[in-house]
Amino acid sequence: xxxxxxxxxxxxxxxxxxxDPEPSGLSDQDRxxxxxxxxxxxxxYQLQPHIPELLSKLDxxxxxxxxxxxxxxxxxxNIINRGGIYTGINVDRDSTEAAAQALRAFWLFGTAxxxxxxxxxxxxxxxxxxxSFGVLQHIPEVEKAVAEIHRVLKPGGELLVMVYNRxxxxxxxxxxxxxxxxxxxxxxxxxxxxxxxxxFPGEKLERYKALRRxxxxxxxxxxxxxxxxxxxxxxxxxxxxxxxxxxFSAFEIKSNEAYxxxxxxxxxxxxxxxxxxxxxxxxxxxxxxxxxxxxx
Numbered sequence: 011x012x013x014x015x016x017x018x019x020x021x022x023x024x025x026x027x028x029x030d031p032e033p034s035g036l037s038d039q040d041r042x043x044x045x046x047x048x049x050x051x052x053x054x055y056q057l058q059p060h061i062p063e064l065l066s067k068l069d070x071x072x073x074x075x076x077x078x079x080x081x082x083x084x085x086x087x088n089i090i091n092r093g094g095i096y097t098g099i100n101v102d103r104d105s106t107e108a109a110a111q112a113l114r115a116f117w118l119f120g121t122a123x124x125x126x127x128x129x130x131x132x133x134x135x136x137x138x139x140x141x142s143f144g145v146l147q148h149i150p151e152v153e154k155a156v157a158e159i160h161r162v163l164k165p166g167g168e169l170l171v172m173v174y175n176r177x178x179x180x181x182x183x184x185x186x187x188x189x190x191x192x193x194x195x196x197x198x199x200x201x202x203x204x205x206x207x208x209x210f211p212g213e214k215l216e217r218y219k220a221l222r223r224x225x226x227x228x229x230x231x232x233x234x235x236x237x238x239x240x241x242x243x244x245x246x247x248x249x250x251x252x253x254x255x256x257x258f259s260a261f262e263i264k265s266n267e268a269y270x271x272x273x274x275x276x277x278x279x280x281x282x283x284x285x286x287x288x289x290x291x292x293x294x295x296x297x298x299x300x301x302x303x304x305x306x
Contacts, residue, residue: 016150017128019244024102042111051084060269060292061143062088064300068168070094073138076162078127078155079145081105083112086120089141096120097137099127128154135164143172144298148238150245152257160260163305169261174238175268175299176248179291184275185237186230193222209277217241254299261303268296 039045055062065085071093080086080098086109090096098120100106109122125131128151140159149155163169175181195201196219206212221236235246249257251266271291273280283291292298 016245020148020150021101021126023242023244024100024105042108042115044115047082047084047087047112047115050082051087054084057272057274058270058298060298060300061085064170064269064302065089065092067302068139068170070139074136075139075141076132076137076159078140078142078159080109080122083109083122085141085143086122087112087116087118090118090120094139097132098122099125099130101126128158130158130162132162134161135167136162137167138164139168139170141170144174146171146257147173147247147249148245152247156257156260160305165305167305169258169301169303169305171258171301171303172298173254173257173301174246174248175295175297176250176253177295178248178268178297178299179271179295180275180297181234181248182295185234189218189237190233193218197222205277208279214241249299251299254301258301258303260305262306264302264304266299266301268293268298269300270296270298272297 039049065088070089073094075089075094075096077086077089077096077098080100082105083098086096086098090113096119098109100109100122101124103124106122106124113120113122127145127149140163142159146152146155159169192205196215202212202215202219205215218241221241231245231247234248235243238246254266255263269292271283271288273283273288276283
């Protein structure tokens with residue numbers, strides 16, 4: 011795989027507007043109003059309460075913070091309200107504008123910039139904390155991005171990052187087993203209609219049905235990629251604990267843990283799983299691998 015060409019395809023995909031800049035879900039409120047951003051925040055943290063819990067473990071007060079992948083600024087507002095001196099970057103224009111609008115809507119001081127994480131234009135040791143939630147796994151030249159993060163982080167500075175977890179229910183059971191099995195069943199009469207009644211999105215199922223012809227030629231990475239952001243998404247990868255440790259080997263790793271069982275992927279059945287059990291499944295085999303590290 012040519013990582014440079016793939017990197018350009020990822021950038022083009024985000025700039026095309028095909029990708030929802032906030033995976034937790036969009037609001038039906040007036041675009042870029044306070045209500046719009048508050049509804050997105052509510053959806054994000056209700057589904058993923060571990061995010062504010064993890065943010066609360068760091069001392070942000072007076073710290074210069076770089077967020078790699080600011081989205082529409084949901085976590086940015088949380089970080090600023092905790093005292094962080096904030097700069098956020100996105101690779102695409104639309105998300106960058108959304109993040110900037112979010113800061114303006116709440117009268118918050120911070121900066122949102124369109125930048126490439128593999129070639130940052132910040133000076134060495136510019137930040138006390140680098141935060142990135144669900145972004146690095148979508149960067150084909152991720153080693154360059156991690157090297158840039160290390161460069162712009164001050165000695166003693168902290169890194170808090172989420173990447174997708176290879177040893178998770180989402181990857182092992184859903185993506186690599188059930189969805190591959192389901193792909194073969196989608197061509198049977200009435201199967202898509204049945205799955206729609208169980209809460210699965212029909213449009214996405216139809217797209218997967220079309221992908222069936224390509225399955226024999228797909229690598230595991232290609233199959234993973236079309237099962238994360240969107241069915242035509244060009245690149246994604248997963249990391250187990252050892253792979254994540256290797257990726258961040260230039261840092262002193264403080265913790266490397268799993269979080270978040272996404273019950274929505276199981277349709278109606280997922281909503282029957284009690285919240286306590288969802289949390290326990292997430293801590294054991296969650297989709298989010300959270301690495302907290304320090305630059306020595």
